[in-house]
Amino acid sequence: xxxxxxxxxxxxxxxxxxxxxxxxxxxxxxxxxxxxxxxxxxxxxxxxxxxxxxxxxxxxxxxxxxxxxxxxxxxxxxxxxxxxxxxxxxxxxxxxxxxxxxxxxxxxxxxxxxxxxxxxxxxxxxxxxxxxxxxxxxxxxxxxxxxxxxxxxxxxxxxxxxxxxxxxxxxxxxxxxxxxxxxxxxxxxxxxxxxxxxxxxxxxxxxxxxxxxxxxxxxxxxxxxxxxxxxxxxxxxxxxxxxxxxxxxxxxxxxxxxxxxxxxxx
DNA sequence: ATGGTTGTCATACAA
Numbered sequence: 670x671x672x673x674x675x676x677x678x679x680x681x682x683x684x685x686x687x688x689x690x691x692x693x694x695x696x697x698x699x700x701x702x703x704x705x706x707x708x709x710x711x712x713x714x715x716x717x718x719x720x721x722x723x724x725x726x727x728x729x730x731x732x733x734x735x736x737x738x739x740x741x742x743x744x745x746x747x748x749x750x751x752x753x754x755x756x757x758x759x760x761x762x763x764x765x766x767x768x769x770x771x772x773x774x775x776x777x778x779x780x781x782x783x784x785x786x787x788x789x790x791x792x793x794x795x796x797x798x799x800x801x802x803x804x805x806x807x808x809x810x811x812x813x814x815x816x817x818x819x820x821x822x823x824x825x826x827x828x829x830x831x832x833x834x835x836x837x838x839x840x841x842x843x844x845x846x847x848x849x850x851x852x853x854x855x856x857x858x859x860x861x862x863x864x865x866x867x868x869x870x871x872x873x874x875x876x877x878x879x880x881x882x883x884x885x886x887x888x889x890x891x892x893x894x895x896x897x898x899x900x901x902x903x904x905x906x907x908x909x910x911x912x913x914x915x916x917x918x919x920x921x922x923x924x925x926x927x928x929x930x931x932x933x934x935x
Numbered sequence: 936a937t938g939g940t941t942g943t944c945a946t947a948c949a950a
Contacts, residue, residue: 680950681942705950707943733943734950782950794949825950882940882950926941926950 671935673698676821678927682706704779704823706736729762778822802852810902820900832895862900869912910935
């Protein structure tokens with residue numbers, strides 16, 4: 670049986686519930702991971718998503734900012750929330766699901782954006798981001814016995830040269846500075862994570878999941894970045910059938926600045 | 936070098 674999982678930074682689930690419903694009707698992933706839901710747990714539209722078949726929902730929300738959730742057609746168990754950097758932000762949630770007799774731990778992350786200035790001395794938000802990814806190094810894809818793992822989310826870092834529209838012009842821009850890109854690659858190496866998007870799309874090809882709201886014409890300029898990611902444990906990687914980045918979602922009515930990314934396994 | 940946009944919550948702040 671095939672299985673699919675989507676990740677999408679939705680930038681307010683309450684404002685964008687209509688496009689989430691459209692996406693779920695159209696793509697119908699087995700699991701949807703959301704970031705920046707920007708609501709408290711009791712404000713999440715559980716009934717509307719349940720009506721579309723996503724009756725297994727785990728939420729880690731907070732008032733106004735951040736917040737992550739997993740919405741699934743498959744049962745979710747053993748959900749867990751980790752407070753990275755101990756600052757009380759809702760930026761991580763994980764749960765167990767099963768596919769083809771496999772037990773799979775799914776992690777959904779929203780890594781801090783890091784502010785504008787790539788210097789931890791003058792910009793504490795950049796320091797927080799670096800500390801957050803340093804703490805992520807301890808997360809192994811092989812952490813649990815007899816358990817595969819998938820890690821998705823808005824990691825707010827575009828690690829490779831062709832994950833940004835201009836490598837050279839982005840080297841001092843937060844999301845593509847060497848300390849961030851090397852930090853994220855170190856998280857992958859230490860945890861033995863496989864970058865499934867780049868397993869499917871060669872590193873030599875441009876690949877973006879985010880386009881700024883500030884561009885006059887995002888499509889014409891096409892100055893995107895690959896900030897959203899889907900990783901897996903080595904044992905799941907051979908089952909990846911394809912990856913879809915739904916670029917057209919950036920042009921939908923009242924869009925998020927991120928588009929959904931879906932991995933199909935089979 | 937600068938400003939450009941969006942969302943939340945109520946006036947800045949985070950992105």
